[in-house]
Amino acid sequence: MALLLNPPAKVTFMPHLSSRRDFIHLMGGGAVLAATAPLAGCSSDYPAASVAAWQGPGGEPDVRRWALAHALLAPSSHNRQPWRADLREPNAIALHVDRDRTLPMTDPWFRQIMVSQGTFVELLVIALQERGLDPQVQLFPQGEPGEKTLDDRPVARLHWAPGAAPPAKDPLFAQILRRHTAKVAYDTQRAVNPGQVEALKTVLPAGVTFGATLEPARVAALRALCLAAAKVEIGTPRTMMESLRLMRVGPAEIAQHRDGITVMSPFVRAMAALGLFDRTQVPAVGSTGYRGALKRFEEHSLSAMGFVWLNTDQAGARAAGRIRASQVEAGRAYLRLQLKATELGLQVHPMSQANQEFDEMKPWYDQLHQQLNGQSVSERVVQMFCRIGHCADQPHTPRRELATMIRA
Secondary structure (H helix, E strand, O other): OOOOOOOOOOEEOOOOOOOHHHHHHHHOOOOHHHHHHHHHOOOOOOOHHHHHHHHOOOOOOOHHHHHHHHHOOOOOHHHOOOEEEEOOOOOEEEEEEOHHHOOOOOOOOOHHHHHHHHHHHHHHHHHHHHOOOOOEEEEOOOOOOOOOOOOOOOOEEEEOOOOOOOOOOOHHHHHOOOOOOOOOOOOOOOOOOHHHHHHHHHHOOOOOEEEEEOOHHHHHHHHHHHHHHHHHHHHOHHHHHHHHHOEEEHHHHHHHHOOOEEEOOHHHHHHHHOOOEEOOOOOOOOOHHHHHHHHHHHHHHHOOOEEEEEEEEHHHHHHHOOHHHHHHHHHHHHHHHHHHHHHHOOEEEEOOHHHOOOHHHHHHHHHHHHHHHOOOOOOEEEEEEEEEEOOOOOOOOOOOOHHHHEEO
16 A cells, blocks of 8 residues: 555544545545555445345244344344343243443433334334244333333343244235335435325334324425534534444444444545544534535435324323333334335435434424424424435345344
8 A cells, every 4th residue: 555645634524525536635635546546446335244134044943033133134223233132031032222232422311222122122023923923022021211221121021822823924024124224315306105104104003103294394494403403413522422433434344343334435444544534533513524424414304305203102101101111112113114114115214313312402302392293392202203205225234143132
């Protein structure tokens, strides 16, 4: 690799580089060409082992591991995959939070982590039904943690009676290996069919309410809210640093971690190889790195062709001591919504920034609830808020090995 005699300063975060010319300009001139040539034609595909789970478990003989191999494909916040499955009880699976995989800066009260438990539970139920088992789900069988705490008690216990009559299979099973979350700009020339939005409601369980809008003025206001909230997240040092620490750049890091925010851009990988991609400090407002991060959020926010959201009754859940259960139930509903969207050819991407509960986000958090529900969060809480639209299929994101999630 050629040396740079006068290398430019490190760039923090991931700049939005629209062309090779942008990259060369950023790096300080043509001298970098020799250094980056080996990466110029490299593949942007993820390492094969990191996405092998999306091929399915094949002929896995253990029905519980077969079902868990589907469940680990569930979406989770920052792709943290915060799940631990206990198989020590026969004909049962107990799910726990992997407390080493939380997001303490952007999700200080673990609400998003609980929603992520729900996505896992729902995929697990669908997969077990596919194998002829009728799992009964007990949420928090040993009691719920507090609204702002987390402990090692099980989030859910699924159990079934061997030999019982098989339940009806869920048609959404067919979408599990196809589902993905497209984190790219949507096609602003292609409108969302209102019939598709109506169809999403048909697969949702009771207890979680659905909201949606395709109305242009309302969509424009929510686009602006998404972008304003994104500016808060990337402009708050500790929340931005949380994302930086979870960034996996290039095949080696992706293969090692199989989680987090994956980056396979040859340009960013070249910067990292040259020691010019700094993940130890947040980008200053107005810097190249900051503008790059903002550009990505602009693409997501301003290309939203509509929005959908899921609510739960916060006042009722609090009175019943079921705040955590309502979060898990929202995750189960979201997983079903996204599988249905996959069947319909519709993209659904969570826009989680305004719905985060760290202090600096509170004005936008409150505004989100007012704009969507006309009520405060103490009455009804928005558990999931997502943009919808259309784009080309995107790659599946890496998944950890099943063995790392199992206690047998």
